[in-house]
Amino acid sequence: MRFLICCLLLFIDQVMASDYRLGAGDQIQILVYGETDLTTRIKIDKSGIISFPFLSDITVSGFSTKALENKIADGLRGDYLIDPQVSVSIVMYRPFFIHGHVKRPGGYPFQEDLTLDKAIAIAGGLAARASKSSWNITRLVDGQKTVFEANVSSAILPDDIIEIEQSFF
Template identity: 45%
Template structure:
């Protein structure tokens, strides 16, 4: 009985820490094309949307506001923007929440068994990304991995290891080993 209570407490602490890390990561996450968000305006069903996918330009259309530029902004910044635009003319005291439902994909190519685009998950490492892509081929080199960050305008490949953190929109290439 004591062991069961101990494990329940440990599991509870792990779940709390995991949700805190995810919430902190989500608060700094910059939106871009391909992300899917939820907008909830409390008490206003017509102004709430369950799933809004950002366009290729990183925008979405919203009633009374028009085209909203979300690219490069956090969910909290979008919340504040919607509150500011709705306050006064449309609502007295709007309460808005914006959350990311689905992150844009990352891409992995080269010496993996199933190259392609995969849904990003918070806390994703290159090791887990390779696992999602079916694992490394027998010709893969763990020492010849590059990653191009989505936020890098110059699109410069940087060296990476299996412990490197993957971000949404990143492009990963795993080269062949010669020996």
Template identity: 40%
Template sequence: MNRLIAFISMLLIVLPLNAQVLPIGVGDHIHVVVHNEPDLTVKEKVGTHGTINMPLVGVVTVVGKTPDEISKAIMAALDDGYLVEPQVRVAIDRYRPFYIRGKVESAGAYEYVIGLTVSQAIAIAGGLTPRASNSGWYLTRGPNKTRHDVTAESKVLPGDVIEIPESFF
């Protein structure tokens, strides 16, 4: 019973209240905790290779996977001759930034927060300039840089690049 209470306490410390269901990407900061194994705790920024180094396990590919998927993979690797019934939790401490450019007061990179909308991103960047268009906004997303037309209420994801064009009138 004490082990169960300790494990639940660990979850409350590591996992934020909001559900972490976004896939991990390059630039995200992640936290891996193995219950009762403090030497196996890892806090690392995901590098350009999309991997982290995990004690006993080695290189673990994390890009494109959810924290739950990574947790299961690490548990399976640790269960293969290292630990008996390992319990692993993976959390995203900080997402990679989103970017906003074009006709906003302060274009640049900003810290991502879950649930961010385009209008909130514009506010974070200081608002629209007088020459900004009120429509025709778009963002690029993903490794293929897919272009998406957006409105003020469109959701922004980590790594997105929002473009606010100039108005012609």
């Protein structure tokens, strides 16, 4: 039973990672098995384009790690390698931001399974005059900035901007 639960958790983790879309600020590691000269760590800049040996510049923003693995493998296949085995992993996610009435507003490194209550704790907790319920998250959805009301269990994603309002009572 314990083995089954571990396998299920690993599967869920992989599914969630495959849904994640790369963007500016993410640091990734690209590994081509058996080709140590092609292993590299790259921080994605605001252009969303990276350079990779033997390939032209690659646009990576908006790609999942799996899609990027396939794109690099396809580019290397044929002229350079017969059957390249490429792995792309996220070394460091881009940050989330929290401002308003918290003790230490600012940008913080994103962590897996981050919720609003955890983000507030990372920022040192609520300030004395902070609202206990008027919290908003600004998130880029399909290229549009979207603002929505949040609660303690709201999921936080990289690049989210959290606003903690002031309480009037």
